[in-house]
Amino acid sequence: MKRNPFDLTGKNAVVTGSYQGLGWGMAEGLAQAGAFVILVDVNPEVSQKAGQLRAQGLLAEGLCADLLERADRTRLKAAIEERLSGKLDIMVNNAGIQIRHPVLEFPMEDWDKVIELNLTSVFDLAQWAARLMVALGKGKIINTASVNSLAAGVYTVAYCAAKGGIMQLTKTMSNELSSLGVNVNCIAPGYMATPINTALVEDEKRFAELSQRIPAKRWGQPQDMAGAAIYLASDASDYVCGIMLPVDGGYLGR
Template identity: 50%
Template sequence: MDSLFGLTGRKAIVTGGGRNLGRGIAEGLLQAGAEVVLLDVSSDIAETARRMGEGGAKVHGVQADLSDREQLRRAFGQALELLGGRVDILFNNAGIHDRRACLELPVESWDRVLELNLNAVYQLCQLAGRKMVAQGSGKIVNTGSMLSFIGGYNATAYAASKGAIAQLTKSLSNEWAVHGVQVNAIAPGYMDTAMNADLKNDPVRYPQVSARIPAGRWGTLEDLHGIAVFLSSRASDYVTGTIIPVDGGYLAR
């Protein structure tokens, strides 16, 4: 099993890796033995990386606003340098949400959501894909959403971006599978993170959402460890072009 699921010696980049879902993903990869670079907009990402590596794990922090295309290119190059010029795993997780209704959502806000949630993902996939195709192996995992499947509510820009992530994942999988590069996506459900704090405090929506989750609870960061390791390891070498819900059964209800 270690040969299938172990990540010792693998080099990984996780965007948005300093908090929320990205933190859970990065923790799973580190526990499986990967060396990880956290690309995050947070100014204290270097300190976050230092704390995560206190037990001996190899983890680095690179600060960048990935909605700025020049910063993105610089940050990817810096991450590659820290990893010795190789990347085996790219986990595209960084994203934002604007919960305003369509009639109240300025086009500038639409642009901000699509730039980070979709355009930055495309650019990072392209940069990492060039390295992975050349080396004949690699794992790219994009973070979709339940809104990759359903429309949501007051989520026009976010739903559009996450629907596009599903199709981008499939399209890249078709191009790169023959080169030994698997491209998949996860679709987290309602997770107990700061991003969903407003929903957890909503006296109407919170009980509605909770009642639909067959598992009887919201997800935690630990619930992402297993799927992150699986899709990053040899165990998933014949799994590509998929969008896997991690939602406690919400979509099946």
């Protein structure tokens, strides 16, 4: 029988920012597809969250790390390498933050936080993962971009700058790594009903404006990310290189 190209059995995956929201949706999806998933999050209860997957008979562990801190990222990389004996097949860079201020009032300390977590840490972990994957001759790196990689918002100059950077980072890494067996792609979620968007959901006027532009007539949910993550992590996407895959209910098509 021909093997299911979407089957991730025997693959090791890491998903950052996976205690809740989109990261949780992708981690759960990858685990359901057969992968052993290491959930990484700043929330120390991430180990208990991984336990929810194990309770379903799936393979998962949790590691706590503050990806804003470069020393903690170094510690995390060493811990994952030891746990997986260097066999990292799938790296999902999802951890991120949103800090809103008007452009004229945006503090540099908040700019630095958003860029460090949403862009610099992504390159740091993607570069590390790529080195392991090149040694193996195969691997999948999936970065979380955004519809704001293309369509800018308001009060979100740092976030939009970082997400625009994710799109270009993904394409540039793909240009260098595709011939070495490593696929680098990104997913661009639209407006999702997750904690990072609480301020938008609670802003009645802005929520209505955004909802009107979504052809699917609903905001996304974490589980909406699972299919895209499984596809880009699987053998089914072996010839897919450097793309940004929108999961946005049609938002970018308007």
